[in-house]
Amino acid sequence: MSSKPNTIVIFGASGDLTSRKLLPALFSLYLKGRLPDRFRIVGYTRREWDDNIFRERMQEGVETQMQFDEVASAWELFAQYLHHVHGGLSAAEDYQHLHTALSSLEDSPSERLYYLAVPPRYFTDIVSGMAQAGLISVGPDCCRVVIEKPFGDDLQSAQALNQALHTHLDESQIYRIDHYLGKETVQNVLVFRFANTIFEPVWNRNYIDHVQITVAEEVGVEHRAAFYDDIGVIKDMFQNHLLQLLTLVAMEPPATFQADALRNEKIKVLNAIRPPSESEIGRYLIRGQYRGYRDDENVATDSETPTYAAIRFDIDNWRWQGVPFFLRSGKKMATKTTEIIIHFKRPPHIMFPLPKNYEISPNILALCIQPDEGIHLRFDAKVPDTAAEMRPVDMEFHYADSFGECSIPEAYERLLLDALIGDAALFTRADEIEMAWKLIDPFISASKGKNRPTLELYEPGSWGPTAADSLLGEEGRKWLRGCAEHGDHPTKSGC
Numbered sequence: 001m002s003s004k005p006n007t008i009v010i011f012g013a014s015g016d017l018t019s020r021k022l023l024p025a026l027f028s029l030y031l032k033g034r035l036p037d038r039f040r041i042v043g044y045t046r047r048e049w050d051d052n053i054f055r056e057r058m059q060e061g062v063e064t065q066m067q068f069d070e071v072a073s074a075w076e077l078f079a080q081y082l083h084h085v086h087g088g089l090s091a092a093e094d095y096q097h098l099h100t101a102l103s104s105l106e107d108s109p110s111e112r113l114y115y116l117a118v119p120p121r122y123f124t125d126i127v128s129g130m131a132q133a134g135l136i137s138v139g140p141d142c143c144r145v146v147i148e149k150p151f152g153d154d155l156q157s158a159q160a161l162n163q164a165l166h167t168h169l170d171e172s173q174i175y176r177i178d179h180y181l182g183k184e185t186v187q188n189v190l191v192f193r194f195a196n197t198i199f200e201p202v203w204n205r206n207y208i209d210h211v212q213i214t215v216a217e218e219v220g221v222e223h224r225a226a227f228y229d230d231i232g233v234i235k236d237m238f239q240n241h242l243l244q245l246l247t248l249v250a251m252e253p254p255a256t257f258q259a260d261a262l263r264n265e266k267i268k269v270l271n272a273i274r275p276p277s278e279s280e281i282g283r284y285l286i287r288g289q290y291r292g293y294r295d296d297e298n299v300a301t302d303s304e305t306p307t308y309a310a311i312r313f314d315i316d317n318w319r320w321q322g323v324p325f326f327l328r329s330g331k332k333m334a335t336k337t338t339e340i341i342i343h344f345k346r347p348p349h350i351m352f353p354l355p356k357n358y359e360i361s362p363n364i365l366a367l368c369i370q371p372d373e374g375i376h377l378r379f380d381a382k383v384p385d386t387a388a389e390m391r392p393v394d395m396e397f398h399y400a401d402s403f404g405e406c407s408i409p410e411a412y413e414r415l416l417l418d419a420l421i422g423d424a425a426l427f428t429r430a431d432e433i434e435m436a437w438k439l440i441d442p443f444i445s446a447s448k449g450k451n452r453p454t455l456e457l458y459e460p461g462s463w464g465p466t467a468a469d470s471l472l473g474e475e476g477r478k479w480l481r482g483c484a485e486h487g488d489h490p491t492k493s494g495c
Helices: 016-031 051-063 072-079 092-105 120-132 155-168 184-194 222-250 259-272 278-284 399-403 411-421 430-448 466-473
Strands: 006-011 039-045 082-086 111-116 143-148 174-177 208-216 285-290 308-314 324-330 337-344 364-370 374-382 390-398 455-458
Touching: 006 016, 006 092, 016 039, 016 051, 016 072, 016 411, 039 092, 051 072, 051 082, 082 092, 092 120, 111 120, 120 143, 120 155, 155 430, 174 411, 174 430, 184 222, 184 364, 208 222, 222 259, 222 308, 222 324, 222 337, 222 430, 259 430, 278 285, 278 308, 278 430, 285 430, 285 466, 308 430, 308 466, 324 466, 374 399, 390 399, 455 466
Parallel strands: 006 039, 006 111, 039 082, 111 143, 143 174, 208 324, 285 455
Antiparallel strands: 208 337, 285 308, 308 324, 337 364, 364 374, 374 390
16 A cells, blocks of 8 residues: 555445445445555535535445444544535536645645546546546556446447547556456455366366356346346346456466456457357347336336346367356346356266166356355265265355355455555456457347347246256256355355
C-alpha cells in the first residue's frame, strides 16, 4: 500500500451497490487495518445530501450485511471518513465542482480511486467529464478507474467502449470488475491446480473426459425483468462469469502471479477456443425459458429471451484437444449452485471379477464455488466382505470446517483492496473482454436469427429443459450435480 493518502470517489453512491456491497467491504477492510493510514471516501450523487445524511444511509446498508452491534463503535470512527458531494453526470460545471470539493478535502497530494457504480451508458461521459476538469490524466500514478459490467453489449460496442476509455486513460488505469473473480473459491481454483502437484499431471486430455461448469439460480428475474428481457442469460452470464471460470480451469501455469502474466494465459485459452460453424451452433447451443416467465411484470408476452442456456466449447490446443467444455446457467432452477465438475476417463482395462456389463464409475472432481464452498473428490472403493463389489465414495473439503463459517470475505472486499494497491490480476483486460464477446456473439446472433434453436420451456424448480441432456447425451455423457448433492452442509450465517 502506498504511503500517500488515498481518496475513494464513488459515482452513483446512492445506489444499492454502494450501500450493500462497497461500503460494507470498505468498512470490513478498515476493521482489519487494511486501508491506508490516511483515507477518505467521497460519495458523488444527485441527491441533496450533506455528509451526515450520507453517513446515515450508508450505515443502514452496512447494518443489513453484518452484526452491527458488535462493530458500532468502530463505525462511528469510520463514518468520519465519509463525505458527500452533490452533482450530475453530464454538465462540465459539476465536474469542476467535484474537483474543488476534492481539493478542499485533501490536505496533501493523494492517490485517487474512482469507482463508477452507475449504469454503463454513463461510463464514457464520466471519464470524459473528469478528464476535462483535470480530475484524471493518462498514467498509472495519477489515478485508477473501476467500472462494473456489462462491458458493452457485443463485440462492436465493447470495442467502442474500450476506445473511448483509452482516449483519456491508459489500460493500466482501468479496472473492469467481475465480482466472480473476487470470490475466494474462484481464486482457489488456481491454488488447487498449481500449488498441488498431484493434480496437474492429470489435468489434460489424456485423463479428463470432459468438463462441466454450472451457475444455477433458484430465483427468477424479479425486479430486473425489464433489464433482463433485453439481454437474456447468454449476455448476462456466459460472456463474463462462465468464460472466466473456463479460463481458470483451462489456462497454463503463468510464470508469475503478476497481473499481465496471469491475464496473458487466460487470453491464450480464449484464443484457442474453436469458433463454432453455423451448423455447430444448432448442436452446441440449447436455449430454455422457465414456464411463467412471460407472465412476469415488464416481460413481453411473446418474449423469446432465454432464461437458461447450455453451450459446448472446444479448445484447440495440446492440453485440451478433444475434451469438450459444457457450460450451463439458468434461473428458477432446482437449487442455487456454482460448480466446476472435472469428469475423468474410466480405466482403460478392468481386471476385477465384476458382473457382466458392470461399469466402474469415473472419478469426479467437483470444485464448489457457492454456496457449498469446498471440494469433493469421488472415487471407487471396494465394499467390505465382497469379492470385488465397488461403490463410489466421496472425499470432502469444506471451507467452513477448515477455516470457520465466517472465514470467506465478500468478493468486493478483495477486489477493492487490489484496486487500491494497483494489483489488476483479478480484473479483466480490454483484449480479454473483446475476445469473450467474439466467442459469444455468434450464439447471441443465432438466438435472434431466422433459424434460431428452439426455445425450450422448463418447469421452475427443475434443472432446465430436458433438451439440454442431448448436448451431452449424444456421447453417453450426462449432467452431474457434484456440489448440489451436498447442499445440506452448513453455510456461514450472521458473519
